[in-house]
Each structure stands twice: as C-alpha cells, then as structure tokens.
Amino acid sequence: MKIITILFTSILVINIPIALSAQSYKTIKVENKIWMTENFDAEVPGSWCYDNNPENCKKYGRLYTYEAALKNCPKGWHLPSDQEWTDLINYFGGEDIAGKALKKDGKSGFNAILGGSRIPMGSFGLIGTYGCFWTSTKYDKAHAWYRYITDQNDYIIRTYFTVSYGFSVRFVKD
Secondary structure, three states, X not given: OEEEEEOOEEEEEEEEEEEEOOEEXXXXXXXXXXXXXXXXXXXXXXXXXXXXXXXXXXXXXXXXXXXXXXXXXXXXXXXXXHHHHHHHHHHOOOOOOHHHHHEOOOOOOOOEOOEEEEOOOOOEEEEOOEEEEEEEEEEEOOEEEEEEEEOOOOOEEEEEEEOOOEEEOOOEXX
C-alpha cells in the first residue's frame, strides 16, 4: 500500500489489477470511489482504436460513443456521472489545477492518457494533445457532459458534446 499526499489530503493507490472483459486494469481509490487508472479497451460496436490502428488501443484504449460507453460497463462498474467527475476534480484542487495531477505521471496516480477523439464521420484527431472522457450525465437528447485535459495547461474542462463522438472511458466501481 502506498499513500500519496496532495493538497493536505491523501489517496490510496491500489496496484491490484482488476479483470474486466479480457483485460485487467489498475485502480486508485479516491475518498470512497475506486477509479480505473487506464482507458477502457473492450472491442464493442460503437468503439474504435485511434486511426483504426490496434496498436493505438494498446497505448490509449478505445474511443467510445456515449451509448457504447453506457451499455458496455463491466459488471460491478459504471460510467461516472458528471458529479463523480466534479468530486474527483475538486479533490485534486479544482478545474484550474487538477489536470496536472490527473495526467499521466501526475501525482494522483489517475494517469489520464491523451487519447484524442473520433468524429461521427470517421476521422480522428488530437491524439497526444487532448484526453476526452465521457460522463454518464446527459446534457440534452443529443449531447452528454464530458471532461477533457490537454497537454497545453493544468486545467480539466467540463463541457458537453454530441453523443455520437468517440471519447475515452474510465469506469468507477459500483
């Protein structure tokens, strides 16, 4: 067990791989929530490897539509709500600085990987510069909330987008 102190709070880093689908995923516990520390990578309809290259799935995980992310949660896990993301971000200091802690090799152990995105017409973009993560919370019928992190600053941004886009997914234990 390893304790990491951040902003006068601590998190428990659990380095026990958890088997989900055919993969195993490392996790961290932040307050009372257990989060995956790797992008999900299960091949299901509505998911893609960046540029349709399987090597990218190994490094970045798959990109999922909102519906594919919601419908393919492993048993005992769920797509985090907008509020769960807000709680995670606030734990690490808020939107203006949490991105730094949450990025790969950041102090949180969350290891947000900048896996880019896929637009509905099939092209890909932003790999290595943006990490976009779905929440389970809809904005309206055609849009859902998501969070994104960039390599340009320490922010993590809350916004909504069309549910047919492909973004990365992290799950939280029920």
